[in-house]
Amino acid sequence: MxxxxxxxxxxxxxxxxxxxxxIDAWFHTGQEGERRTIIDQVARFxxxxxxxxxxxxxxxxxxYNSQVQAAAIAGDLPDILxxxxxxxxxxxxxxxxxxxxxxxxxxxxxxxxxSIIKQGSYRGHLYAIGSFDSxxxxxxxxxxxxxxxxxxxxxxxxxxxxQEFKTVLQTLAKKDDDGAVLDLKLNYTGEWFTYAFSPLxxxxxxxxxxxxxxxxxxxxxxxxxxxxxxxxxxSWIQSGYVDPNVDDGAFTSGRVALSWVxxxxxxxxxxxxxxxxxxxxxxxxxxxxxxxxxSWVWGMTARGEHAAAASFLKFLLQTDEVLAMAGVNGxxxxxxxxxxxxxxxxxDGPLHLFVEQLTGGxxxxxxxxxxxxxxxxxxxxxxxDIRNNGDVQAALDKAAAVxxxxxxxxxxxx
Amino acid sequence: xxxxxxxxxxxxxxxLFVAPALFGLLLFVALPFVLAIALSFTNLRLGSPLPLExxxxxxxxxxxxxxxxxxxLINNATFALLVVPLQTVIALMLxxxxxxxxxxxxxxxxxxxxxxxxxxxxxxxxxxxxxxPGPGGMMNAxxxxxxxxxxxxxxxxxxxxxALPAIMLTSVWQGMGFQMVIILAGLQAIPRELYEAARIDxxxxxxxxxxxxxxxxxxxxxxxxxxxxxxxxxxFDQVQIMTQGGPHYATTTAMYEAVQSAFARQQVARxxxxxxxxxxxxxxxxxxxxxxxxxxxxxK
Numbered sequence: 253m254x255x256x257x258x259x260x261x262x263x264x265x266x267x268x269x270x271x272x273x274x275i276d277a278w279f280h281t282g283q284e285g286e287r288r289t290i291i292d293q294v295a296r297f298x299x300x301x302x303x304x305x306x307x308x309x310x311x312x313x314x315x316y317n318s319q320v321q322a323a324a325i326a327g328d329l330p331d332i333l334x335x336x337x338x339x340x341x342x343x344x345x346x347x348x349x350x351x352x353x354x355x356x357x358x359x360x361x362x363x364x365x366x367s368i369i370k371q372g373s374y375r376g377h378l379y380a381i382g383s384f385d386s387x388x389x390x391x392x393x394x395x396x397x398x399x400x401x402x403x404x405x406x407x408x409x410x411x412x413x414x415q416e417f418k419t420v421l422q423t424l425a426k427k428d429d430d431g432a433v434l435d436l437k438l439n440y441t442g443e444w445f446t447y448a449f450s451p452l453x454x455x456x457x458x459x460x461x462x463x464x465x466x467x468x469x470x471x472x473x474x475x476x477x478x479x480x481x482x483x484x485x486x487s488w489i490q491s492g493y494v495d496p497n498v499d500d501g502a503f504t505s506g507r508v509a510l511s512w513v514x515x516x517x518x519x520x521x522x523x524x525x526x527x528x529x530x531x532x533x534x535x536x537x538x539x540x541x542x543x544x545x546x547s548w549v550w551g552m553t554a555r556g557e558h559a560a561a562a563s564f565l566k567f568l569l570q571t572d573e574v575l576a577m578a579g580v581n582g583x584x585x586x587x588x589x590x591x592x593x594x595x596x597x598x599x600d601g602p603l604h605l606f607v608e609q610l611t612g613g614x615x616x617x618x619x620x621x622x623x624x625x626x627x628x629x630x631x632x633x634x635x636x637d638i639r640n641n642g643d644v645q646a647a648l649d650k651a652a653a654v655x656x657x658x659x660x661x662x663x664x665x666x
Numbered sequence: 667x668x669x670x671x672x673x674x675x676x677x678x679x680x681x682l683f684v685a686p687a688l689f690g691l692l693l694f695v696a697l698p699f700v701l702a703i704a705l706s707f708t709n710l711r712l713g714s715p716l717p718l719e720x721x722x723x724x725x726x727x728x729x730x731x732x733x734x735x736x737x738x739l740i741n742n743a744t745f746a747l748l749v750v751p752l753q754t755v756i757a758l759m760l761x762x763x764x765x766x767x768x769x770x771x772x773x774x775x776x777x778x779x780x781x782x783x784x785x786x787x788x789x790x791x792x793x794x795x796x797x798x799p800g801p802g803g804m805m806n807a808x809x810x811x812x813x814x815x816x817x818x819x820x821x822x823x824x825x826x827x828x829a830l831p832a833i834m835l836t837s838v839w840q841g842m843g844f845q846m847v848i849i850l851a852g853l854q855a856i857p858r859e860l861y862e863a864a865r866i867d868x869x870x871x872x873x874x875x876x877x878x879x880x881x882x883x884x885x886x887x888x889x890x891x892x893x894x895x896x897x898x899x900x901x902f903d904q905v906q907i908m909t910q911g912g913p914h915y916a917t918t919t920a921m922y923e924a925v926q927s928a929f930a931r932q933q934v935a936r937x938x939x940x941x942x943x944x945x946x947x948x949x950x951x952x953x954x955x956x957x958x959x960x961x962x963x964x965x966k
Contacts (some may be wrong), residue, residue, distance in 0.1 A: 318929070321712050321713045324713055325713070342713070342932075345715065346713045346714070346715050347715055430800070441910060496798070496799050496800070496821065496824075498794060498795060498798045498799070498803075499795070499798070625930065625931055626931045626932070626933075629926065629930040629931045630931075632910075633734075633911075636910055636912040636913065637913070637914050639824070639912075639913075640826070640912050640913030640914055641913070642913070642914050650733075658931070658933070661709060661711070662711065662714065662716060663716060
């Protein structure tokens with residue numbers, strides 16, 4: 253590591269001597285494939301234009317935000333950095349990012365998924381773009397649903413209603429050994445619970461926070477719609493329909509008929525269920541089916557070399573590069589032109605549902621406010637209470653109070 | 667007796683030798699601690715662009731009116747009260763068992779010490795699998811067999827009554843090897859002549875244990891109890907991985923609340939306040955314990 257740094261410092265001086273713009277980029281150490289791909293991408297980019305050279309640094313994912321905060325205090329942020337979408341509003345509020353508005357041509361903007369633009373925008377400016385997006389679905393084995401005589405929804409507009417979903421669970425449970433037919437990935441921790449289950453609040457007409465001015469959660473997070481949605485979810489657990497899935501094998505082993513999870517499980521599930529695998533929209537709790545969205549995105553720091561950084565970000569959004577990254581992490585490619593060439597996501601692909609959800613207004617962006625770390629932490633705590641048979645109203649009341657307190661403490665995050 | 671070079675006039679070299687260690691101690695222990703105290707009186711939020719404000723005792727008022735923090739203190743106390751005696755007694759029994767000259771003893775000692783070497787996070791993940799709900803879970807299956815089928819499968823980690831005991835069991839299993847090794851060292855330091863003398867006097871095995879082993883182990887046991895108590899108040903890893911403080915605060919701890927405040931919610935000042943309270947509590951307990959079990963200074 254030290255040797256590497258010394259070597260690159262020497263490169264530095266040599267390149268500066270001949271007028272090369274050097275930009276530093278931070279990337280999270282995600283899956284191995286993602287790491288290999290970004291290294292290849294940087295190498296390709298550096299070859300295209302010798303006048304702009306990107307230097308990549310890998311930061312461990314688990315402590316990524318802490319590292320960003322520490323670097324910000326020390327004045328050591330790179331020119332561009334990757335970060336998890338919901339942190340964007342916090343970074344903007346802290347003054348670390350600069351807008352990318354003039355970076356995108358209108359064609360590129362139209363080509364990007366609307367969900368990517370939405371997640372990357374804050375207070376009228378675009379601050380971040382990603383080369384992939386995410387989504388939620390209910391994975392099932394077609395044959396098993398057919399045997400049970402259950403209606404199979406054709407798309408997000410056709411999702412099971414609350415009542416219908418309950419009947420589906422009942423019907424499937426009758427044919428199941430232990431009656432547990434639904435996997436909610438309760439073995440996951442942290443952000444999963446907000447990502448996966450707050451869309452249910454939106455589907456019921458509730459939300460995590462009042463999105464008009466992002467100043468209060470009262471009457472929204474603990475309002476009747478949100479409370480009813482979480483009560484419904486708790487009733488599935490109480491009725492024994494939900495598999496605790498401690499071994500993460502509930503669906504692959506065939507123990508459950510339905511698995512509520514993101515696009516990332518497709519490769520594993522497809523291997524286990526083969527052609528029998530189908531992906532369905534999450535149930536419609538009244539206002540239409542809703543899914544979470546968002547993933548890691550790129551932003552430019554306040555010190556960023558604008559033109560050079562912009563050309564690197566544009567490079568990453570070229571169809572081939574988008575497909576290269578989406579090909580290894582399995583996520584939804586961020587541009588329509590890449591989607592059209594993706595075997596998994598194009599119109600006749602097995603995962604086209606995720607595209608339909610992201611382009612058809614079914615995706616909910618996590619609240620665009622610097623209060624998000626507190627919102628998600630409070631909702632996770634409430635979810636744990638509810639999951640363990642706690643009182644729904646009390647749990648959500650407490651979460652709303654924690655969120656409101658934080659917003660007040662920070663003077664409304666203006 | 668004071669000899670010449672110990673006098674004040676030439677304590678310079680002494681300070682010089684102590685300086686590197688002292689510098690490290692001040693920089694990495696004293697300074698962060700003083701900072702934590704100072705920060706607990708502010709509104710500091712990680713990376714906030716808002717000006718830092720003095721808020722007096724507001725953070726303390728908040729944590730003490732927080733249901734979660736009250737549960738955390740009760741859980742810490744319960745954990746310490748049950749785990750410290752239990753772990754010490756088991757470690758003592760194991761040490762006595764393994765303090766014999768039998769073949770293969772090194773293997774047994776290693777076996778029981780192994781959990782200490784494993785990272786706590788790994789141990790916690792393994793125990794999540796052991797406590798798996800439903801009749802298929804290992805713990806449930808064992809209890810069912812042991813109770814001739816009368817045990818009803820439990821979801822240990824999500825039952826308010828069972829979650830904390832489950833974490834205690836994990837912790838005792840993981841930690842007892844460490845205490846065992848310390849007590850073993852203590853046992854081996856006991857002069858054999860004492861036992862010989864006791865035997866000549868006709869003391870039974872039990873009386874030898876009561877009147878030779880225990881008094882000789884006094885300082886070791888005090889050390890073990892002290893360290894285990896402090897570790898009990900630092901309980902965090904198992905909670906983070908196995909229960910995330912739930913169900914309904916049944917397993918939350920002061921350290922877990924501090925980390926949640928400072929890192930999940932970026933409320934550094936509140937996290938600092940929690941650690942200050944934790945420090946005061948641990949300090950009080952340590953002082954109290956030392957008062958009650960005054961450690962004997964080196965004999966002779």
